[in-house]
Amino acid sequence: xxxxxxxxxxxxxxxxxxxxxxxxxxxxxxxxxxxxxxxxxxxxxxxxxxxxxxxxxxxxxxxxxxxxxxxxxxxxxxxxxxxxxxxxxxxxxxxxxxxxxxxxxxxxxxxxxxxxxxxxxxxxxxxxxxxxxxxxxxxxxxxxxxxxxxxxxxxxxxxxxxxxxxxxxxxxxxxxxxxxxxxxxxxxxxxxxxxxxxxxxxxxxxxxxxxxxxx
Numbered sequence: 001x002x003x004x005x006x007x008x009x010x011x012x013x014x015x016x017x018x019x020x021x022x023x024x025x026x027x028x029x030x031x032x033x034x035x036x037x038x039x040x041x042x043x044x045x046x047x048x049x050x051x052x053x054x055x056x057x058x059x060x061x062x063x064x065x066x067x068x069x070x071x072x073x074x075x076x077x078x079x080x081x082x083x084x085x086x087x088x089x090x091x092x093x094x095x096x097x098x099x100x101x102x103x104x105x106x107x108x109x110x111x112x113x114x115x116x117x118x119x120x121x122x123x124x125x126x127x128x129x130x131x132x133x134x135x136x137x138x139x140x141x142x143x144x145x146x147x148x149x150x151x152x153x154x155x156x157x158x159x160x161x162x163x164x165x166x167x168x169x170x171x172x173x174x175x176x177x178x179x180x181x182x183x184x185x186x187x188x189x190x191x192x193x194x195x196x197x198x199x200x201x202x203x204x205x206x207x208x209x210x211x212x213x214x215x
Contacts, residue, residue, distance in 0.1 A: 018057050022066050030071065033058065034079045037166075041083030041137060052134065052169055059173020060183075073170050080131070080162035084141040088154055091145025123149045127157040131165035 022029045033054070040051050055076065062069040123144055130140035144154050176182050 018054070019061065019066065022061065029067065030075055033072070034075055037076050037079035038083040038086075041080050041141070042086035043083075043138075051137070052132070055166060055169035056173035056177060059170035059175075060177020061173075062170065063174045063178050069170070069174055073167055076170070077162050077166045080166050081159055084127075084158045084162065085155070087138070087141040088145040088149075088151075088158070091142040092148065092151075094146055123147070124153060124157040127154065128161035128164065131161040137165075 018029070021032065025032075036054060037051060058067060058072050058076070059069075061067045062072055127140055127144060130137045141154070141158070
């Protein structure tokens with residue numbers, strides 16, 4: 001429980017923790033940020049790391065001169081792209097084994113083949129949009145790999161989504177992070193960045209389930 005409490009406090013006050021780290025350790029902050037973004041996108045068991053809020057705060061620190069904007073954007077785009085590639089590779093490694101499974105209580109082969117067809121047809125936009133969805137962005141590349149989406153197609157949308165996500169959120173923090181109202185309400189903004197995309201995902205899943213049930 002103590003660990004969970006610390007994690008929640010870190011997510012909600014990432015600006016304070018990150019600024020303290022910059023003050024104490026200087027350029028080592030870039031290595032820390034690279035690791036956090038890589039792990040969030042590249043290891044399927046860590047979907048709870050604060051990617052969106054972290055990028056926004058990085059932008060705000062760049063805006064006040066504590067960090068380099070071009071270095072932060074370039075480095076964290078690389079971390080996001082490489083993380084997704086790692087996650088995809090893990091899924092692709094397990095994919096052929098999954099395809100060999102037969103129908104059972106825990107596995108529906110037909111549903112899995114439909115997932116493969118979906119990712120070949122619509123997976124590109126899913127990979128891009130998932131970047132902006134907490135939790136979903138961690139699982140989307142893994143599922144793309146399991147569903148055997150082609151590496152070439154995945155890589156194109158991986159880079160596109162990484163540039164839009166990292167570049168967009170850091171830039172937003174750069175221009176808006178130092179505004180007094182934003183600084184005063186940063187905790188509420190972080191909660192909104194977590195819950196609003198999550199609610200969109202849940203609503204979409206609910207609609208898809210209703211449509212499937214009706215069919």
